[in-house]
Amino acid sequence: MLKNYISIMRGAGLAALMLYGASLVAQTTATGVINGSLVNKNGISIQFDTDPAGVTLGAAGTNAATANFGAVSAFGPLSGGVTRPSVTAANFTVRTIFDVQVIQGGLTSTTYTLTANLAAAAPTGMNYKVDAVTLTTAAQTIQVNGAYSTAIPHNLDLVVSTAAPGAGGPAVGTPITTTINFTATAN
Amino acid sequence: MDCNFKFGGKIALLILGGLLCLLGASADAQTSSGQLTITMNVQSSITLVFQDNPAVGTTGFCPLTNAGTNNVGLDLGTASFPGNFHTSACVNYTHLTAADYQVSSAFDVVVTKANSSSPNYRLAAQISTPPPANVTWLINNVTLTTAVFTTLDTTDNYATPITKTLQVRVKNTVAAQVLLETITFLATAN
Numbered sequence: 001m002l003k004n005y006i007s008i009m010r011g012a013g014l015a016a017l018m019l020y021g022a023s024l025v026a027q028t029t030a031t032g033v034i035n036g037s038l039v040n041k042n043g044i045s046i047q048f049d050t051d052p053a054g055v056t057l058g059a060a061g062t063n064a065a066t067a068n069f070g071a072v073s074a075f076g077p078l079s080g081g082v083t084r085p086s087v088t089a090a091n092f093t094v095r096t097i098f099d100v101q102v103i104q105g106g107l108t109s110t111t112y113t114l115t116a117n118l119a120a121a122a123p124t125g126m127n128y129k130v131d132a133v134t135l136t137t138a139a140q141t142i143q144v145n146g147a148y149s150t151a152i153p154h155n156l157d158l159v160v161s162t163a164a165p166g167a168g169g170p171a172v173g174t175p176i177t178t179t180i181n182f183t184a185t186a187n
Numbered sequence: 188m189d190c191n192f193k194f195g196g197k198i199a200l201l202i203l204g205g206l207l208c209l210l211g212a213s214a215d216a217q218t219s220s221g222q223l224t225i226t227m228n229v230q231s232s233i234t235l236v237f238q239d240n241p242a243v244g245t246t247g248f249c250p251l252t253n254a255g256t257n258n259v260g261l262d263l264g265t266a267s268f269p270g271n272f273h274t275s276a277c278v279n280y281t282h283l284t285a286a287d288y289q290v291s292s293a294f295d296v297v298v299t300k301a302n303s304s305s306p307n308y309r310l311a312a313q314i315s316t317p318p319p320a321n322v323t324w325l326i327n328n329v330t331l332t333t334a335v336f337t338t339l340d341t342t343d344n345y346a347t348p349i350t351k352t353l354q355v356r357v358k359n360t361v362a363a364q365v366l367l368e369t370i371t372f373l374a375t376a377n
Contacts, residue, residue, distance in 0.1 A: 065222075071230045072230065107217060156223075162300075173230065173231075183219070
């Protein structure tokens with residue numbers, strides 16, 4: 001019994017020393033965690049691109065572009081990228097083509113609806129059309145199923161009255177500037 | 188029982204509230220807007236086209252090729268001094284004197300204006316190459332030259348057909364040959 005008791009106590013003492021040694025080693029390491037997070041926001045963006053068949057846009061690739069038709073007339077020469085699809089006794093139409101590209105992220109939407117409106121009432125003797133839709137200051141639907149991430153060409157028509165200035169026609173020889181607002185809404 | 192009912196009602200209200208929140212979130216459609224600013228400069232302009240006269244096909248009114256454009260053809264056929272010879276049925280052939288003849292045909296000129304307060308226009312014409320000796324090209328009895336545009340009218344009305352007659356006068360001494368001429372008409376807004 002006594003021998004057994006001594007043996008047990010030795011074993012216990014040895015085990016205590018080993019645990020002590022182990023605790024000395026554990027004190028040289030450290031652990032930590034990083035709790036990362038990201039809020040993935042959904043949204044869509046619109047930009048105007050130059051179409052190969054149209055005028056070169058100013059600030060192309062942005063959502064605030066410009067299109068300069070240059071000098072337009074019923075019978076005279078036109079700038080590159082501008083065509084004159086029709087001339088009647090009452091008016092003539094000059095046209096350019098521009099691209100709209102809408103990009104989405106984080107949405108389940110597969111298409112978008114494009115609307116447009118004039119920022120202000122059209123100047124005297126002028127009408128503006130996008131894809132044959134006459135624009136007003138109220139939003140007009142241009143396209144209901146636009147595909148995302150695709151440069152989609154649109155016709156921009158300026159319908160100019162042939163009447164003389166002061167008789168219902170537009171001002172002649174002075175720049176006429178008009179802003180069109182476009183809105184893309186995810187379907 | 189009463190306690191269970193109250194508890195169940197609160198759960199139902201919570202679920203309903205959650206659904207309404209989700210519905211509200213989905214109804215808030217994603218949009219993006221942009222602006223395209225257009226600049227242009229309207230210019231006054233006029234255009235000139237040649238048209239067949241309403242009497243086309245009768246004597247003195249031959250048909251134009253490419254009528255309705257500003258680049259037409261007018262074939263006066265073949266003619267010679269002896270025997271009042273001419274192959275075209277639509278030309279007007281006459282002996283002007285004992286030594287020369289004239290072949291003529293009429294057509295219309297239409298000038299249209301746009302974005303202009305001009306009340307009318309001037310019309311002039313010029314031939315492109317000097318004709319052979321003893322050959323004369325005229326419009327309404329006005330002899331044309333290569334030197335300058337010769338005024339034909341000073342106050343023609345827009346959008347109104349103006350009938351003009353092209354005449355070729357040939358002396359009987361002129362050798363057989365093809366007579367070709369390009370006649371340029373110039374309309375100028377007044």
